[in-house]
Amino acid sequence: MKPVLRKWSSTSSGEAAAKQARQSDQDTGSTNERKRADAPGLDEDPLDALDELFAKWKSRHHSHAAQSDTPLTNQQIEIPLETALTGYRGEIVFGDVHTVSFTSPPGTLDGTEVRVPSPDPDAFGDILVTLRHAQHPRMRAAGADLHGEHAISLTEAVLGGSFVFMSLDGPVRITIPEWSGSDTVLRIPGKGLPSADGERAALHVHLRVLLPEKPDSRLIDLMRSNRRSWFM
Structure with missing residues (x-):
């Protein structure tokens, strides 16, 4: 008995392999196909979202450019x-x-x-x-500090005393030290403008010593006697 020789055709085997591959791709595609979701935004194209963001940016940029x-x-x-x-x-x-x-x-x-x-x-x-x-009748500002003036008599300058000064938020009683001169500045903390740290700055009251409106004979005699004693 002679053996039967079978010849395998490369063409037929290739076609079978290709057919099998196509069938496999179809099966894979059917299993991997994304189903539409009911959640809003999941089915939108990401490129559409980028286009929308770019349009908003362009609109804002144009607005700033027009403003400038x-x-x-x-x-x-x-x-x-x-x-x-x-x-x-x-x-x-x-x-x-x-x-x-x-x-x-x-x-x-x-x-x-x-x-x-x-x-x-x-x-x-x-x-x-x-x-x-605006110009104020009693004070001026230097930064957050306020400055005002108050006139005192010669007696108050020598013996001391007190007076009431009207600050921005009400009257304040201020003590005059003894032997105060026209260069004396009394500092009242917390009566200025609010500063950057939230604390109130100070009010500075500059004293001005005034002589009596009319000549005082007793004061004149006192000054003359003192002047004689200084020269003796």
Whole structure:
């Protein structure tokens, strides 16, 4: 009996392998296919989300660019020292159509600048408001410290005494030391403007010694006798 020789065709075996591979890919694709989810946002294309973020950034960037193209204007407002103590709230009008409120904190120093943003950057630029202290009848500010003056008689200068000074937040009784001169400065802590750390600064009262309005014969005799004793 002669053996039967079987010849394997490379073409037929390759086609069978390819068919098997295609079937495997289809099976794999059907199992790996992502199902649509009911949760919002999970089925959105990530590129769409990036496009939306870029559009928002571009819009904001254009707004800032337009704002920088409009000129900055300056305004000056005077406020009383009492308002500087408690804080200021004001309004700025843009083009007679837009009113924008702004504030400054308690302890507003002379020359404080507040930038008020424009409500319409395409039409108006920002306004830089400079707050200045109005002239006060009794005091002036030097930073957060307040300075005032008080006149005393010659008797008070020699013997001492006390007086009431009207501060920004009420009357304060101040003691005059004996032998005070016109160069004497009395410091009252906690009666100035609020400083950056939240603490109130000081009130400084400068004494001024005044002579009597009319000549005092007894005072003149006393001064003359003292002058003679100094020369003896």
